[in-house]
Amino acid sequence: MIKIENLHASIDGQPILKGINLEVKPGEVHAIMGPNGSGKSTLASVLAGREEYEITEGSVTFEGKDLLDLGAEDRAREGIFLAFQYPVEIPGVSNINFLKTAINEIRKYKGEEPMPAKDFLKRVKEKSALVELDNSLASRSVNEGFSGGEKKRNEIFQMAMLEPKLSILDETDSGLDIDALRIVANGVNKLKSADNASIVITHYQRLLDYIVPDFVHVLYNGKIIKSGPKELALELEEKGYDWLKKDQAIEA
C-alpha cells in the first residue's frame, strides 16, 4: 500500500528524517515508537504533505503513485488520513458541515456525485456510535471547546466517516484517560479491514494493549533502528530506549 524508501526530510535546513524505510501492506497495523524528538511526528506530517518540511532524498509510493508529487488535499483524496496530535479548532463551522464538505470534495475528485443527505446522515449516526460520540458533538463547531478526549474521539470519528485506506494516528493516545483510550482504540479496531492499514505513532506501549500491531518499529534520531513483532513493544516498555540508543551510538 505504501512504500517509504530512504526518506530524508529537513525543516529550516535542519535534517530530521535521515533515511526512513518502511513498507505497509493492506490489512496491517504498524506501530512507530521512539523517544521524544526522534522524528515520529515529522514522519506523520511529511506523509500528510505538510509544506514546511523539505524532502531532500528518497521516495514514497502510495498505491502505485508518487505520493511526494501530490498536494496535501490530493493525498487525502487518495486515501491518506492523519489523526492529528493536536486537532485544530475551526470556530463557527459545524463538524457535520465540515465532514460533508470533506466527503463531497473527495467524491468530486473521484468523479462521483455529492453524497445524498440521507446517506450522509445515516453514516453520521452509524459512525458516531462507533466512537461513542455524543450527537450534540457532531453538530458543534469543529473541535471548539472540546475536551482533549473529545478532540481525539472526533479525529477517529472523522476517520470513520472518510473511510481512508491508510490512517496515520499521531500520538492519538496522548492526553487520554483510560476510558477514552479504550473508546478510541475500539473505534480503530472496528474500522480495521483487510483493505486498509494503519500507522500508529505512540510514545507509550499502553495504546498497543488495545490496538495490537503486526509490526513495531523504533524511530530514533531520524531512522528506524529496530523493527520487530508486537513483543518488541513490551520489551521497550520494560527496558526503555536506552539500550537501543547505545547500540545506535556504537554503530555510529
Next chain:
Amino acid sequence: MSIQTPQELVVVAKAFQFNPTKTKTMASEDELLAEVTSSEYKYGFYTNIESDKAPKGLNEEIIRLISSKKNEPEWMLEYRLSALKAWQEMIEPEWAHISYPKPDFQDLHYYSAPKPKKMLDSLDDADPELLEMYKKLGISIDEQKKLAGVAVDIVMDSVSVKTTFQDKLFELGIIFCSFSEAVQKHPDLVRKYLGTVVPQKDNFYAALNAAVFTDGSFCYIPKGVRCPMELSTYFRINEANTGQFERTLVVADEGSYVSYLEGCTAPMRDENQLHAAVVELVALDNAEIKYSTIQNWYPGNKEGKGGIYNFVTKRGLCETNAKISWTQVETGSAVTWKYPGCILKGDNSIGEFYSVAVTANHQQADTGSKMIHVGKNTKSTIISKGISAGVSNNSYRGLVNIGKKATNARNFTQCDSLLMGDKCGAHTFPYIEVGNKTAKVEHEATTSKIGEDQIFYCLQRGMDEQTAIGLIVNGYCKEILNQLPMEFAVEAQKLLEISLEGSVG
C-alpha cells in the same frame, strides 16, 4: 443538528471570486495572498442604454434642473436648495482612517436617467438590454417574481424602472415605491419624515445627498401591519462619471414590522465613482425594522485603480419599545465610510448592528456603528467582524453614547478582526461616552489570523484551499450571516456567483 445554509457562504464570495485553481502543494500564506489579490471583479460590464444627463457641476441651477425634471413640489426644491447652501459651507471630513484623492464635485454629473421609452404594461415590454443586464447579474425580474415573498424596486442609475408586488402590498396599506413617486403621491408622509433622522446638515455627504439625490426608495408600513414579505431594493450605478445619490426612507408606524433588503453591484470603471447615500429609518412606538445590506460595488482593480467611493449615512430612530436592526455584509467599494446607527429615543427601545466588512487588494473601509441611548432601559448590541486581506485597511469605528436620562441603558459591543497575510491592517476606534452611572457598557475585541494550521487541517481532510478558506471565513462570520433573511441570501448567492455545490446541507 445544524446543516449549513446558503447564506453562510455569502461573505467569502467577494474575497475569492476567482476560479479555484488546483495547486499541487499547499500554498504558503504569501501565495494565498497573491491569489486573493488576483481576484477580479466579475460584474465589469457596461450596459449601453441612452441616458439623459445633466451638465457637469453643482450649483443652484443644477438643483433646479433636477427638481423640475422630477416635477417636484416647491417644498422639495426648497429642501434641496437649503441643503446645497449648507453643503457649500461645509468641508469634507478627514478624520476617517482612509486616504483617497478628493473628488472634484464640480466635475460630476448630478442627474442621469435612462430615456423613458413608454410606460411598461408587462415585462415583455421592458428594454431587452435592461433585462439582459439583470440576467447577467443573475437576478432577472422573472426570477425575482418566482422568488416568492420578495418585492423588488429596481433602481438603475437614478430613475426607478419597475416596481413589482406593489399592488399586493397596497392591499395592506403598505407603500413601497421609488422616492420620486412618493414625493408625487404621498407628499405629506415624505414631508413629515424626510430629514428627521438624518438632518440636512448632519455631515458633508448627507448634505450633498439632500441637495442632489435623484431617487431611492420609500416605504411606509401602517399601524399594526406586519409586512408579509421581505422588501428589497436593488441599486446599480451605471453611467460613467455619474455620482449616485440615493435616498431611502422607511417609516414603520406604531406596532408594525418590516424587513428591508438592499444589495448592489456596479460595472467596472476606471474613474472613481462617488456614491453618497442617505438611509433614514423611523420606527414608531412598538415597531420593528430589520434592514439588511449587501454591498458589492466595484472595489477597483488589484493595483487599487478605480472603484467606488462609498460615503453613506444610515441612521434609525426608535420610539418607545421600538427596535431597529442593521445587518450589513460589506465586500465592495474602493473606499467605504459608513456608520449605520440608532437613536434610541424611546424608553425600552433596542438597537442592533451586525456587520461583516471584507477588504482585499487596496480597499479601505472605515465602518462601524453609532448607538445613541436617550431613553430609559434602552439596549444596544454591536457585533462587527472585519476581514482584511491584500494591502487593505479595515477599521472599525463606533460610538456608544449613553445620555444623562438613559437610566439602565445597556450596550454590548464585540469587534473581531481577521487578518489574511501580513500586509493588511485592522484597526479599532471605539468611542464610549457615558452620561449616566447606571449604564452597563461592555466592549470586547479580538484579532486573529487564518492559521496555516487550520488550512492544513482542512486540506488533510480532502478540501482544496479555496474551500478551506471559504469554510473558515464563513465560520468566522456565522453570527452575522445568520441574521440575513433567507431570500436575501439567495439573491446574494447568485449575485456573487459562488458555487454552493458541496457546501449546502
